[in-house]
Amino acid sequence: MRIWPDKLVDQEFADLGTAGFFGTLNDRQFAYLRNQGYDGGLADMMFQWKVSGGSPPVFTPASLFAASEGGVWGEVTTANLWQDVARTTPVTAAGQPVASWRLNTASGVVYAEQATPANRPIYEVDSGLGCLDCDGVFQHLLVSSVDLSARDEITVVIGAIREAGTSYRPILELGNTYDTQTGVFTVGTAGTILYFGSKGTTGALPQTTLSLPDRSVITGLGDISSPVATLRVNGTQVAQVTTSQGTGNFGNHPLYIGQRPGFAAPCRIFSMIVRGATTSGADLTNAEAWVDARTNP
Numbered sequence: 001m002r003i004w005p006d007k008l009v010d011q012e013f014a015d016l017g018t019a020g021f022f023g024t025l026n027d028r029q030f031a032y033l034r035n036q037g038y039d040g041g042l043a044d045m046m047f048q049w050k051v052s053g054g055s056p057p058v059f060t061p062a063s064l065f066a067a068s069e070g071g072v073w074g075e076v077t078t079a080n081l082w083q084d085v086a087r088t089t090p091v092t093a094a095g096q097p098v099a100s101w102r103l104n105t106a107s108g109v110v111y112a113e114q115a116t117p118a119n120r121p122i123y124e125v126d127s128g129l130g131c132l133d134c135d136g137v138f139q140h141l142l143v144s145s146v147d148l149s150a151r152d153e154i155t156v157v158i159g160a161i162r163e164a165g166t167s168y169r170p171i172l173e174l175g176n177t178y179d180t181q182t183g184v185f186t187v188g189t190a191g192t193i194l195y196f197g198s199k200g201t202t203g204a205l206p207q208t209t210l211s212l213p214d215r216s217v218i219t220g221l222g223d224i225s226s227p228v229a230t231l232r233v234n235g236t237q238v239a240q241v242t243t244s245q246g247t248g249n250f251g252n253h254p255l256y257i258g259q260r261p262g263f264a265a266p267c268r269i270f271s272m273i274v275r276g277a278t279t280s281g282a283d284l285t286n287a288e289a290w291v292d293a294r295t296n297p
Helices: 006-012 025-036 041-051 059-067 281-293
Strands: 071-075 100-105 110-113 122-126 130-135 140-149 155-164 169-174 184-190 193-199 206-207 214-223 226-231 236-240 252-257 267-276
Touching: 006 122, 006 169, 025 041, 059 071, 059 100, 059 206, 059 267, 059 281, 100 281, 122 267, 155 169, 155 184, 155 281, 184 214, 193 214, 193 226, 206 226, 206 236, 214 281, 252 267
Parallel strands: none
Antiparallel strands: 071 100, 071 267, 100 110, 110 140, 122 130, 130 267, 140 252, 155 214, 155 267, 169 184, 169 252, 184 193, 193 206, 214 226, 226 236
């Protein structure tokens, strides 16, 4: 029995063999819908397609974590922010301190927090978009543990404004000390230099130069065993190195947002995705577009 609507079979699948989708009708339907961004089995995707009227589903970062990949994602909106770590006082307006930022994971939510009042970033609205304003001195948030130890691959996408700064300063970093720990990554700035570091037992550091202040979607792709480390800006690859990254997987470490101990970066952060897996094709395009929509007006 044909369970797919005749219209879809006739109009959408007649020529899929020439578009790279082969096999039985069900095989081609399955491949086509997965390529469009639907999740689940064929019957589930068929139902989603019918409900949506045939339109591709709206992308959310959750689809990148469907196989329980390690990592976190989130956007800076008042619905996700509190002025205290007990989360009793929400952030409601620009100029208020941020003590807690709710982030998503494959298994639920976690919180990036700052217990010390003087070290809390400030919620600001920049060109209509909410962001964390970090002063480059002490202000930052911390997720106490992000477990990326299942894989030796990493995808980092963050929307940020980089401001002044001279020495190497991270705006997002896994681990307490990139220089001495293993299984870590870093995204940061050194004056006009933008860099991404991916490290097993040794590190690789692709970088580029951009004038400041710089408002960008920054993507880092790391693979320890390949080895390759790639830096992208606004959806375009700007640097790649194949320097050895040693051995091992990424680790289970704290995630610092805005600084690591002793090294703070003046910046504004709008949203981010940290995924413990490599990301490519439509998934990478969609992830960067999701961050871009929350970074650039």
